[in-house]
Amino acid sequence: MSASKTVAASGSAEVIWTREPGERRQPGIVHVVMLALFMGIGIVVGTLGSLAIPIGFVSAFWPGQAVQAVGGVWFGLWGVLAGMFFPFVSNALSGSAPLPVSAAYLPANFLQSFLAGAAFRWLKADPRLRTTRDWVIWVVVGVLAANFLGAFWGTYVLAWFGMITQSARVTALLGWFFGNSIPSLIFGSILLKYVSPMVLRSKAFTKGWWA
């Protein structure tokens, strides 16, 4: 099992991401289990979110992106893996996209999961969103940049599978971007603000990418 220490709830943003002297962190069963459970949550959130407002292939309301982003922040590459693969099942269950379309979305799902995690680690931001700087990093990278790149690739996939015409790409991109950014901003911010303190105290939290 991992011998990792949990992060003190009162620690500063710098402390959250920095290893203490003598601290040993390595991937363990808890990370694999968390990966599976996080995928499970993603499946539920993605499926129910899509079924609540059944717009179909264009995700006008898809809180799943918030799960992807916070997964990368809390659980590093385990969260990124979960964010990449849970849409395969949630899209199939909700009827949002069949398996081949979900496979084509993989690069977008990777970026939507990875960007926030990378920004929080490299810029040493606090996942509990305690300062204006933390909020700016979250909103600019985790919400706006991630959703723009996701929408850019996603609309390319939509056109590739004949779901939209090429001339409708820009309109679809804007619809996708704003439609996804709003639930991501609200839902993701709530998760970071209120769930991060619990995650930071857990063994599954990863300071680096794998542990």
Added chain:
Amino acid sequence: MPGAHGGDPDDLTEAQIAKKTLLGMVPADSPFYGYHPVSRMALLVFLSVTPLFIDMPEINLGLILATLVLLRWGRVRMQQVRRYLPLLATVAIFMFGVAFLAPGDRATLTPFRLFGLTFYFEPMWWAFVSYCRLIAMLFGAILYFSTNRERDTLVALRSLRVPFAVSYVAALSLRSAGMFMEDFKTIREAEQARGLDLESMSLREKARLYTMYTVPLFAVALRRADEISNALFARGYTLSGRPPGGGRRTDYLRRKYPARARDWAASAALIGLFALVVVLGKTTGILSDHLSPLRAAAAGAVGLR
């Protein structure tokens, strides 16, 4: 202890015992369970990927029909499938709406008038072709998740010798999705018991309520991660799936579900058929929409040769 109908549980016939899948309940004597999980996974690959290589809408419509027949044959409650009807309608409106509003370079397209509006044949036809293909692929996945439990997926992956960590994560994620859906239902039913009326709520209110549900779900997940990882550690599980002392771990599930010759034959036939479609689709034009009788009829109706 008496059964649900008051009798002895041994008196229950197989048909009265249902298996719980991710999308609902299926009687345990469903003909699907006569086949090994590997065969059912091969059916998933066949039904949900094959339409990708087929442009002719008649074939994809045939696959949709075949999937519906399989759902009925498998004794899946059609109510489970009916929940997708609004989605099918909104997707059609979206796809045909886009083809109508943003058809592309109008100078190169064939216009036709309908209900006093000008449509363009090529984008409308391609929207139809793509719609049939996507719905066919979607129904393949719906059939799989309607008739298979997470245990079936696990058995299929183990039988295909997928590494332990991958098969474990896949199975636990599906299992935990089921558990979280139960938790979600419990929270919602508790609120409904206290007077929550979902019908009268606006979309905005529903979205806000939905967000509030997820915070306890995450708290439960963190606790479960600890409990499950401790349990696995206590049983000597490692990431490689091999016992710490060396040797091979006995695979109880795989032994419980032996694959017969019929199962391997069914799987091979489905995968072979899939490969044939891919080869035909890539090397010949016989699956192209240009050979579609429906296209000929539609083109004739709008005066296109």
